[in-house]
Amino acid sequence: xxxxxxxxxxHKSVANVDIISNLPDVIKDKILCCLPIxxxxxxxxxxxxxxxxxxxxxxxxxxxxxxxxxxxEGESNNFIYFIxxxxxxxxxxxxxxxxxxxxxxxLSPGGHIHRWMLMLxxxxxxxxxxxxxxxxxxxxxxxxFSCEELEYAxxxxxxxxxxxxxxxxxxxxxxxxIDFCAAENNIGELVASCPNLEKLILSRLLSxxxxxxxxxxxxxxRVDGMFKHLSLVTPHVSSAAISLQVNTGYVPRAGCNFNxxxxxxxxxxxxxxSLLGHAFECAAHGILPGKLPRLxxxxxxxxxxxxxxxxxxxxxxxxxxxxxxxLQRIELQLIYRGYGTPTSDFWDxxxxxxxLFNNLETVVLNNFAGSSAESGFLKLLLEDAPVLRIAQIKDxxxxxxxxxxxxxxxxxxxxxxxxxxx
Amino acid sequence: MSESELAVIKPEAxxxxxxxxxxxxxxxxxxxxxxxxxxxxxxxxxxxxxGSSKNHAIVxxxxxxxxxxxxxxxxxxxxQVPGRSNKERKSFDEKFVRIDTEKLCKLASAAxxxxxxPLVDLTCGALARIIGGKTPDEVRDIFHLPDDLTEExxxxxxxxxNDDPTIRLxxxxxxxxxxxxxERQKLKDVQxxxxxxxxxxxxxxxxxxNGDGGSRGGKASKSKKKNKRRKDQAKNPTKANSEPVxxxxxxxxxxxxxxxxxxxxxxxxxxxxxDIEYPFDDADLDDGLDPAMxxxxxxxxxxxxxxxxxxxxxxxxxxxxxxxxSHVGARW
Numbered sequence: 001x002x003x004x005x006x007x008x009x010x011h012k013s014v015a016n017v018d019i020i021s022n023l024p025d026v027i028k029d030k031i032l033c034c035l036p037i038x039x040x041x042x043x044x045x046x047x048x049x050x051x052x053x054x055x056x057x058x059x060x061x062x063x064x065x066x067x068x069x070x071x072x073e074g075e076s077n078n079f080i081y082f083i084x085x086x087x088x089x090x091x092x093x094x095x096x097x098x099x100x101x102x103x104x105x106x107l108s109p110g111g112h113i114h115r116w117m118l119m120l121x122x123x124x125x126x127x128x129x130x131x132x133x134x135x136x137x138x139x140x141x142x143x144x145f146s147c148e149e150l151e152y153a154x155x156x157x158x159x160x161x162x163x164x165x166x167x168x169x170x171x172x173x174x175x176x177x178i179d180f181c182a183a184e185n186n187i188g189e190l191v192a193s194c195p196n197l198e199k200l201i202l203s204r205l206l207s208x209x210x211x212x213x214x215x216x217x218x219x220x221x222r223v224d225g226m227f228k229h230l231s232l233v234t235p236h237v238s239s240a241a242i243s244l245q246v247n248t249g250y251v252p253r254a255g256c257n258f259n260x261x262x263x264x265x266x267x268x269x270x271x272x273x274s275l276l277g278h279a280f281e282c283a284a285h286g287i288l289p290g291k292l293p294r295l296x297x298x299x300x301x302x303x304x305x306x307x308x309x310x311x312x313x314x315x316x317x318x319x320x321x322x323x324x325x326x327l328q329r330i331e332l333q334l335i336y337r338g339y340g341t342p343t344s345d346f347w348d349x350x351x352x353x354x355x356l357f358n359n360l361e362t363v364v365l366n367n368f369a370g371s372s373a374e375s376g377f378l379k380l381l382l383e384d385a386p387v388l389r390i391a392q393i394k395d396x397x398x399x400x401x402x403x404x405x406x407x408x409x410x411x412x413x414x415x416x417x418x419x420x421x422x
Numbered sequence: 423m424s425e426s427e428l429a430v431i432k433p434e435a436x437x438x439x440x441x442x443x444x445x446x447x448x449x450x451x452x453x454x455x456x457x458x459x460x461x462x463x464x465x466x467x468x469x470x471x472x473g474s475s476k477n478h479a480i481v482x483x484x485x486x487x488x489x490x491x492x493x494x495x496x497x498x499x500x501x502q503v504p505g506r507s508n509k510e511r512k513s514f515d516e517k518f519v520r521i522d523t524e525k526l527c528k529l530a531s532a533a534x535x536x537x538x539x540p541l542v543d544l545t546c547g548a549l550a551r552i553i554g555g556k557t558p559d560e561v562r563d564i565f566h567l568p569d570d571l572t573e574e575x576x577x578x579x580x581x582x583x584n585d586d587p588t589i590r591l592x593x594x595x596x597x598x599x600x601x602x603x604x605e606r607q608k609l610k611d612v613q614x615x616x617x618x619x620x621x622x623x624x625x626x627x628x629x630x631x632n633g634d635g636g637s638r639g640g641k642a643s644k645s646k647k648k649n650k651r652r653k654d655q656a657k658n659p660t661k662a663n664s665e666p667v668x669x670x671x672x673x674x675x676x677x678x679x680x681x682x683x684x685x686x687x688x689x690x691x692x693x694x695x696x697d698i699e700y701p702f703d704d705a706d707l708d709d710g711l712d713p714a715m716x717x718x719x720x721x722x723x724x725x726x727x728x729x730x731x732x733x734x735x736x737x738x739x740x741x742x743x744x745x746x747x748s749h750v751g752a753r754w
Binding site for chain 2: 017018019020021023024026027030031032034035036039042043045046047048049050051
């Protein structure tokens with residue numbers, strides 16, 4: 001269609017009525033939010049009615065991948081400059097702000113993010129996601145804590161410090177922090193001041209203080225990183241994953257402490273637990289037989305990083321299995337710690353008729369080395385699990401043929417049990 | 423009255439029908455479970471009790487025209503069946519939005535009227551995919567938009583809708599920079615390559631977006647800002663009578679009381695800077711000049727500083743450090 005022809009058509013009043021500009025604002029907003037941000041802003045060139053439509057977009061998503069961002073300073077400045085311009089010309093509420101700038105070198109961490117956060121806090125933002133890998137973490141601006149309408153927050157690469165008069169996020173349901181540092185019990189205070197928090201994810205956290213998290217509404221909990229002392233009272237959590245990393249080789253020296261028995265003792269509705277890293281080890285000495293007050297009837301999945309040959313850990317694991325009658329899936333990351341009290345026949349000495357694994361259907365053992373403790377555990381499982389379907393064993397080629405044969409020959413209580421060796 | 427209860431009570435042969443009336447007056451009947459998929463209809467039935475007979479048909483909002491309504495009912499009829507897999511639903515959705523663009527727009531509007539959220543998302547996503555990747559002319563053709571912006575307007579800035587102090591500050595800085603550049607031209611008779619456009623926000627924005635024509639304009643703005651910063655730094659010694667002037671190699675930030683913002687440095691910045699949330703960090707709104715231009719400006723600024731007979735305070739920005747040092751080092 002040539003230009004002349006289309007111009008003639010436009011002068012006709014009946015044909016070619018504008019079909020999109022008169023759509024309801026909600027629809028236009030949604031369309032713009034589905035477009036990449038550059039194209040959405042470019043709609044200001046379309047026609048008079050679209051000149052400022054982009055400026056009322058409720059969701060702003062800035063991804064460095066959409067811009068040619070390299071390592072050069074100049075290129076990343078384009079990206080920052082663009083964000084600045086969009087934010088300064090924007091007019092209206094911003095319900096969602098997402099910034100993915102993991103490679104961009106934000107020259108001044110404090111300046112930009114502070115400005116943007118200030119603007120967001122004034123615009124009733126509900127969803128903030130800022131993912132940066134600023135080479136030196138930035139302190140979360142205090143205006144972040146004034147975002148009263150906030151419902152979802154995901155911040156990466158920040159330093160966490162609560163302002164003194166923080167009244168809490170009344171509406172927030174998900175907090176997700178990645179690669180961050182926290183001082184004192186700021187996390188605990190934050191959680192305590194968010195009455196509706198349901199999901200808390202702390203990835204790669206670094207904290208040298210005691211963290212104490214109390215929340216009655218929390219449903220999903222993930223804590224991963226280095227911390228000194230963790231105390232959790234979250235009775236209604238249904239999915240918990242805790243992974244403790246330590247720098248020094250010998251954990252007790254590092255002095256980490258995780259009050260596992262208090263945690264498990266307080267759980268009511270838990271459905272799956274995952275304790276990785278040194279979490280189980282640090283806490284294991286806290287679980288004693290008979291100390292856990294109630295059965296965890298809803299617990300169906302357990303994932304542990306455990307040294308089956310360590311007496312304390314084996315004991316603790318046994319306690320845990322005892323309070324989970326409906327356990328369906330066990331996944332163990334087997335590891336050899338090299339310290340602590342070793343035991344090789346703990347699992348052999350357990351009463352095989354105790355009905356420990358009545359509902360167990362799947363077992364996954366990673367890093368199986370074939371030690372006597374581990375073999376004993378496997379034997380117990382196979383003999384004691386009447387409905388076992390799959391036992392998957394990853395041995396990383398450590399086992400020799402003899403051991404493998406012995407494994408396969410073990411007696412199985414369940415006829416359908418399949419032993420898969422990887 | 424839940425759907426499952428109804429399903430139990432009424433056998434297949436005695437399906438209930440709901441009566442719907444479009445704004446233009448036409449009335450039609452629809453199976454109940456299909457109609458109940460729309461939240462708005464559902465609410466009407468439950469709250470107001472309408473829809474059970476022809477005389478008490480549910481009146482649909484104006485934007486729901488009969489053609490869109492039949493499409494929506496097809497959608498509901500497919501999706502309200504519980505047994506379908508996600509794959510089936512997805513492929514149905516993909517085929518469903520392959521319709522004429524005008525019908526798609528009307529469908530989006532109608533879905534909004536009936537508050538059928540998944541269909542609204544689906545149609546808006548489809549419209550976004552139509553717009554995405556096309557030039558403004560192409561989009562105008564598809565949607566029959568009038569090309570009513572003058573050529574000038576396309577380059578003109580948008581009015582500052584919000585009286586944001588940042589914009590005012592930026593505009594003020596650009597104006598200052600422009601003036602200084604002009605002065606410098608008079609002084610030194612240096613040929614600048616930048617186009618003296620009026621500094622406007624959307625201008626740069628569009629240039630940047632459009633990429634091609636923008637490199638020049640972008641560079642212009644960037645070099646101006648860079649000049650501005652350098653100039654400010656040069657000016658700083660004059661103002662800082664009471665403030666200590668840093669020797670080269672010092673690692674502290676010089677706190678500025680000028681209104682033109684703050685110099686900050688990410689790497690050597692001390693804690694005092696961290697504690698102050700200074701939002702006007704425009705020193706970093708820079709850069710990307712080609713090296714030749716940069717060197718020339720470096721030289722000029724160092725010249726200027728020499729004229730004022732003061733030691734040049736070290737630039738704190740990453741990367742600028744090395745350049746400046748090598749330059750100033752050569753000078754002094």
